[in-house]
Amino acid sequence: xxxxxxxxxxxxxxxxxxxxxxxxxxxxxxxxxxxxxxxxxxxxxxxxxxxxxxxxxxxxxxxxxxxxxxxxxxxxxxxxxxxxxxxxxxxxxxxxxxxxxxxxxxxxxxxxxxxxxxxxxxxxxxxxxxxxxxxxxxxxxxxxxxxxxxxxxxxxxxxxxxxxxxxxxxxxxxxxxxxxxxxxxxxxxxxxxxxxxxxxxxxxxxxxxxxxxxxxxxxxxxxxxxxxxxxxxxxxxxxxxxxxxxxxxxxxxxxxxxxxxxxxxxxxxxxxxxxxxxxxxxxxxxxxxxxxxxxxxxxxxxxxxxxxxxxxxxxxxxxxxxxxxxxxxxxxxxxxxxxxxxxxxxxxxxxxxxxxxxxxxxxxxxxxxxxxxxxxxxxxxxxxxxxxxxxxxxxxxxxxxx
Amino acid sequence: xxxxxxxxxxxxxxxxxxxxxxxxxxxxxxxxxxxxxxxxxxxxxxxxxxxxxxxxxxxxxxxxxxxxxxxxxxxxxxxxxxxxxxxxxxxxxxxxxxxxxxxxxxxxxxxxxxxxxxxxxxxxxxxxxxxxxxxxxxxxxxxxxxxxxxxxxxxxxxxxxxxxxxxxxxxxxxxxxxxxxxxxxxxxxxxxxxxxxxxxxxxxxxxxxxxxxxxxxxxxxxxxxxxxxxxxxxxxxxxxxxxxxxxxxxxxxxxxxxxxxxxxxxxxxxxxxxxxxxxxxxxxxxxxxxxxxxxxxxxxxxxxxxxxxxxxxxxxxxxxxxxxxxxxxxxxxxxxxxxxxxxxxxxxxxxxxxxxxxxxxxxxxxxxxxxxxxxxxxxxxxxxxxxxxxxxxxxxxxxxxxxxxxxxxxxxxxxxxxxxxxxxxxxxxxxxxxxxxxxxxxxxxxxxxxxxxxxxxxxxxxxxxxxxxxxxxxxxxxxxxxxxxxxxxxxxxxxxxxxxxxxxxxxxxxxxxxxxxxxxxxxxxxxxxxxxxxxxxxxxxxxxxxxxxxxxxxxxxxxxxxxxxxxxxxxxxxxxxxxxxxxxxxxxxx
Numbered sequence: 003x004x005x006x007x008x009x010x011x012x013x014x015x016x017x018x019x020x021x022x023x024x025x026x027x028x029x030x031x032x033x034x035x036x037x038x039x040x041x042x043x044x045x046x047x048x049x050x051x052x053x054x055x056x057x058x059x060x061x062x063x064x065x066x067x068x069x070x071x072x073x074x075x076x077x078x079x080x081x082x083x084x085x086x087x088x089x090x091x092x093x094x095x096x097x098x099x100x101x102x103x104x105x106x107x108x109x110x111x112x113x114x115x116x117x118x119x120x121x122x123x124x125x126x127x128x129x130x131x132x133x134x135x136x137x138x139x140x141x142x143x144x145x146x147x148x149x150x151x152x153x154x155x156x157x158x159x160x161x162x163x164x165x166x167x168x169x170x171x172x173x174x175x176x177x178x179x180x181x182x183x184x185x186x187x188x189x190x191x192x193x194x195x196x197x198x199x200x201x202x203x204x205x206x207x208x209x210x211x212x213x214x215x216x217x218x219x220x221x222x223x224x225x226x227x228x229x230x231x232x233x234x235x236x237x238x239x240x241x242x243x244x245x246x247x248x249x250x251x252x253x254x255x256x257x258x259x260x261x262x263x264x265x266x267x268x269x270x271x272x273x274x275x276x277x278x279x280x281x282x283x284x285x286x287x288x289x290x291x292x293x294x295x296x297x298x299x300x301x302x303x304x305x306x307x308x309x310x311x312x313x314x315x316x317x318x319x320x321x322x323x324x325x326x327x328x329x330x331x332x333x334x335x336x337x338x339x340x341x342x343x344x345x346x347x348x349x350x351x352x353x354x355x356x357x358x359x360x361x362x363x364x365x366x367x368x369x370x371x372x373x374x375x376x377x378x379x380x381x382x383x384x385x386x387x388x389x390x391x392x393x394x395x396x397x398x399x400x401x402x403x404x
Numbered sequence: 405x406x407x408x409x410x411x412x413x414x415x416x417x418x419x420x421x422x423x424x425x426x427x428x429x430x431x432x433x434x435x436x437x438x439x440x441x442x443x444x445x446x447x448x449x450x451x452x453x454x455x456x457x458x459x460x461x462x463x464x465x466x467x468x469x470x471x472x473x474x475x476x477x478x479x480x481x482x483x484x485x486x487x488x489x490x491x492x493x494x495x496x497x498x499x500x501x502x503x504x505x506x507x508x509x510x511x512x513x514x515x516x517x518x519x520x521x522x523x524x525x526x527x528x529x530x531x532x533x534x535x536x537x538x539x540x541x542x543x544x545x546x547x548x549x550x551x552x553x554x555x556x557x558x559x560x561x562x563x564x565x566x567x568x569x570x571x572x573x574x575x576x577x578x579x580x581x582x583x584x585x586x587x588x589x590x591x592x593x594x595x596x597x598x599x600x601x602x603x604x605x606x607x608x609x610x611x612x613x614x615x616x617x618x619x620x621x622x623x624x625x626x627x628x629x630x631x632x633x634x635x636x637x638x639x640x641x642x643x644x645x646x647x648x649x650x651x652x653x654x655x656x657x658x659x660x661x662x663x664x665x666x667x668x669x670x671x672x673x674x675x676x677x678x679x680x681x682x683x684x685x686x687x688x689x690x691x692x693x694x695x696x697x698x699x700x701x702x703x704x705x706x707x708x709x710x711x712x713x714x715x716x717x718x719x720x721x722x723x724x725x726x727x728x729x730x731x732x733x734x735x736x737x738x739x740x741x742x743x744x745x746x747x748x749x750x751x752x753x754x755x756x757x758x759x760x761x762x763x764x765x766x767x768x769x770x771x772x773x774x775x776x777x778x779x780x781x782x783x784x785x786x787x788x789x790x791x792x793x794x795x796x797x798x799x800x801x802x803x804x805x806x807x808x809x810x811x812x813x814x815x816x817x818x819x820x821x822x823x824x825x826x827x828x829x830x831x832x833x834x835x836x837x838x839x840x841x842x843x844x845x846x847x848x849x850x851x852x853x854x855x856x857x858x859x860x861x862x863x864x865x866x867x868x869x870x871x872x873x874x875x876x877x878x879x880x881x882x883x884x885x886x887x888x889x890x891x892x893x894x895x896x897x898x899x900x901x902x903x904x905x906x907x908x909x910x911x912x913x914x915x916x917x918x919x920x921x922x923x924x925x926x927x928x929x930x931x932x933x934x935x936x937x938x939x940x941x942x943x944x945x946x947x948x949x950x951x952x953x954x955x956x957x958x959x960x961x962x963x964x965x966x967x968x969x970x971x972x973x974x975x976x977x978x979x980x981x982x983x984x985x986x987x988x989x990x991x992x993x994x
Contacts, residue, residue, distance in 0.1 A: 183905075184498060185494065185497035185498045185904070186497070186824065186879065186880075186904075187762060187765045187766075187795065187820055187822045188494075188820060188877075189761065189765050189795075190496055190497070190580065191498065192580070193761065193762075193765065194765075228582075236502045236503050236556075236557065237582070237584065238502060257957070
C-alpha cells in the first residue's frame with residue numbers, strides 16, 4: 003500500500019524490522035525495553051486475528067463476541083437475506099482476504115492522509131543532539147527520508163523513552179520524494195484537493211500530454227472527506243486515496259477514533275478493558291456485525307453501508323463517511339434517500355420531507371417506510387426545522403412496508 | 405485625582421492635569437489607536453487605569469487561555485467588540501489534535517452575562533458550537549458583526565439561529581471554517597424585513613444554498629458591500645446576483661467554471677461592467693481561462709485579487725492579472741510560474757502583498773516552473789512590496805541577498821521551500837547567508853518563516869538583527885541548542901515562536917525561561933525535549949502554562965514518565981488564569 007515504504011538497513015540498530023508480507027509492509031517493532039513493545043506487537047497480532055475473523059459471510063460471526071438481543075435480531079435479518087447477498091459478500095471477502103495482514107501496527111497521525119502514507123514509519127527520535135546535528139548537515143535527500151514522520155511514535159507512549167525509532171521508508175526515492183510528514187508543507191487541508199477536480203476539468207486542447215498524465219495522477223491524489231462518529235462531537239478528515247480496499251479503510255477509521263473512545267473511557271473510568279473493548283467496538287465496521295457500522299454518503303445525500311461498490315467506484319461516489327451505531331441502523335435507518343416517488347404513498351405528505359427509515363442490504367434495497375410518529379430511534383437529532391430529502395434509488399429492487 | 409466630578413469653573417487657571425475628570429481621560433485615550441498604547445497608559449496610575457478600562461471598546465484576546473473570560477469581563481466592562489484567538493497557528497496544518505480545547509462557549513457565556521451591549525464577536529481557531537451561536541443570537545440585542553475564522557464545531561443550524569435571531573446583523577463573515585451541513589436553509593431565515601447586511605461571506609460552506617433566497621436577500625440589502633459565495637453557486641447565477649448588487653465592493657465568486665457559451669460569457673461581462681465599485685475579487689474556484697476576460701472591465705479598479713483557488717494556468721491568467729494595474733494584494737497559485745510573475749511584476753507596480761501557493765504541495769517532482777526568479781523579479785519591480793508568502797522548490801543565497809537588497813521594507817517574509825533541508829541548489833550551501841541578509845536588511849521585519857537547509861548561523865543573525873520580529877516559524881532547521889539560544893536571547897520583540905522538527909533541546913529553553921514570559925506563546929514539536937526540562941520550566945515560571953503532548957491518540961499520564969522521557973510536543977504560553985481545566989486526555993499540563 004505504501005509505495006514509499008521500502009526496507010532499508012537501519013543505521014542505528016534497534017528498531018524496526020520490516021517484514022514483507024504479501025506485498026504489504028507489516029511492522030514488527032523490536033525494542034530493547036520489551037514490556038510495552040511486546041504488548042503492542044501482541045495487540046497487532048490480536049488485531050490481525052480480529053480482522054481475519056471478520057472476513058466471510060454475514061452469517062458467520064465472531065463467536066467470541068457477545069451479541070446482544072438487538073444484534074441477534076440483526077443477524078437474523080441478515081441471514082434471511084444471505085442467499086440474496088451472497089454474491090456481493092463473496093466479492094467483499096475476496097477483497098478483504100487479499101490483504102490479510104493489513105494495517106497492523108499502523109500508527110497514524112491524526113491526519114489520516116499524511117499519517118497513512120508512512121503508516122509503518124515512526125519518527126526518529128534523536129536522543130543525542132550531536133548525532134542529530136551531524137546527520138542534519140548531510141545532503142538534503144538523506145534528511146528528507148530520515149525525517150519522515152507518520153505520527154507520534156508509539157515509543158513515546160511507553161514508560162521509558164525508547165531509543166530512536168527508525169523510519170521504515172526509503173529516503174532514497176530520488177530527489178523530491180513525497181514526504182509523508184504530518185503538517186508539511188504548511189498548507190491548509192483544503193488545498194490538498196484543489197488540483198484533483200480541476201486538472202480533469204481543464205479543456206483538452208490546453209492540456210499537454212504531461213498535464214493529461216497529471217490528470218490521471220490527480221485522481222489518485224488525496225481525496226479528503228469528512229468522517230463523523232456517533233457520540234464524538236468532533237469530526238475528522240480521512241484521505242480515501244491512501245487506501246485501496248475497505249479493510250484498510252476500516253482499520254484506518256478505527257485508528258482515527260480509538261483514541262477518542264479511549265479518552266472518553268478514561269473519563270468514565272468504567273472498565274479497564276483497553277484493547278478488548280476497542281476492538282469490540284470497531285470490529286464489524288464493514289459488515290454490519292459490529293457495534294458500529296461505517297456508512298458513506300454520496301452526492302445526493304443517500305447513506306449506504308460501505309462495502310458494496312468496487313473500490314474505485316466507491317472512491318468517486320463517497321462524499322462523506324459516518325460511523326453510526328449499528329443498533330440505530332437496525333430499524334433500517336441506514337440511509338436517507340430522497341423521495342421522488344412520494345406521491346405513491348398516500349400517507350406521506352409530499353411537500354414535507356420526512357424521515358424515512360430504511361433498511362438496506364447491498365444491492366437489494368429493503369425499504370421500510372414508517373409513519374414518523376411511531377418510530378423513534380435514529381442516528382440524527384431531528385428537530386422541527388430539519389428535514390431530509392429522501393431519494394429512492396432507481397436501480398434495484400425495493401420492497402415497501404408501511 | 406479626578407473623581408469624575410468636574411471642578412467648578414475655576415476663577416483663574418484650568419484645573420491641573422492630574423485633577424481632570426475621568427471623562428477627559430477617556431476621551432484622550434480614544435485617540436490611542438493601539439491596544440498596547442492603551443495598556444501602557446493604564447499602567448501609569450490608578451485613575452488612568454480606571455479611565456482606560458472603563459472606556460475600552462475593543463478587546464483582542466490573542467490567546468484564549470491567557471486570561472479567563474470572567475477576568476476580561478470584569479476588567480473591561482464596556483467592551484463592544486471582542487476578538488478571541490484559540491489554537492496555536494500550527495493547528496492549521498494538523499499538528500494540534502482535535503479536541504485540544506479553545507472552546508468558545510465560556511467566552512460567549514461570560515460575554516452574554518457581562519457585555520449585553522456587545523456588537524462584534526470574532527473567533528479565530530476556536531471550537532464554536534451551535535449552542536454558542538444560539539446564545540449569541542439570544543443574548544445581544546444589538547449584535548452586528550460575527551466573524552469566524554478557521555473555526556469548527558458548528559453547523560448550518562447555528563447559522564440559522566444567527567440569521568433568525570440577530571435583527572441588526574451587519575456582517576456575517578465565515579472564513580475557512582469547517583461547517584457541518586445540516587441541510588438547513590439558513591439563508592431563508594433572514595426575515596423579509598431584514599436589510600442591514602453589509603458583509604456576507606459563506607465561501608467555506610460546502611453545501612448548497614438556495615439561489616432564489618440569496619437573490620432576494622441581496623436585492624433587499626442595498627448596503628451590501630461584500631459578498632463571498634461558496635463553491636456551489638454556479639457561474640450563470642453569478643451574473644444575476646451581480647446585476648442585483650452592482651454596488652458591491654468585494655466579491656467572492658462561486659465556482660468559476662462551466663463549458664464555454666458565448667451568451668453566458670456576455671452576460672457575465674455585462675454584469676461585471678455594471679459593478680463600478682468592485683475593488684476586491686476572490687473565489688474563482690476551478691476558473692477556466694475562457695471566462696477570465698469577463699473580468700476585464702473591473703481590472704483597472706481592482707486592488708485585491710485572490711486567485712489562490714484558481715487552478716488556471718497559461719497566458720490568459722497572466723494577461724488578466726497584468727491588466728490590474730492598481731493591484732495591491734495578489735494571492736495566486738504557483739501555476740503562474742516565473743514568467744507570469746515577471747509579467748505581473750512589471751505591470752502591477754503598486755503591489756504590497758504577494759502570496760504564491762503550491763498547486764501540488766505533496767507531489768514528488770516539480771511540475772510547475774516556479775523558482776526563486778519569480779520572487780526576485782517581483783521584489784525588483786514592486787517598490788511597495790512588504791509582505792510575501794512564497795512556496796517554491798528551490799532557492800539560492802544569491803537570490804535572497806538580491807531580494808533583501810531590493811526590498812528592505814519587508815514586514816512579513818515567509819518563504820517555504822517545499823522539501824525540508826533543501827540547500828542552495830547551485831552552491832549546495834545552507835541558506836544561512838540568504839536569510840541573514842533578509843533580517844539584516846529589513847529592519848522592520850515583523851514576521852518571518854524560514855525553510856531550507858539552515859544551520860545555527862542563521863539564528864545568530866536573526867537573534868542579533870531582528871529587533872522588531874514578532875513571529876518566527878522554524879521547521880527542519882538548525883543543528884544544535886545554540887540555534888534556539890540565539891533566538892531566545894535575542895529577538896527583542898518576539899511574541900510567538902513556533903518550531904517543529906529541529907534539534908533543539910532543554911538547555912536553551914531553561915536558560916531563557918524568563919524570556920518566555922515576555923512572549924505570547926512557544927510551540928515546539930518533534931524537537932529534543934525531555935520531560936524533566938518541562939517540569940523544571942513549570943516550577944521555575946509559575947505564570948507560564950506548560951502543556952505537553954506525546955501521542956495525540958492516547959492519554960498522556962505524566963506521573964509515570966521519568967524525567968528523561970521524550971516530549972513530542974510542547975506548548976508554553978503565559979497566562980494569568982492558571983492551568984486550564986479542559987485539556988483532553990492526550991494533553992497534560994506540567
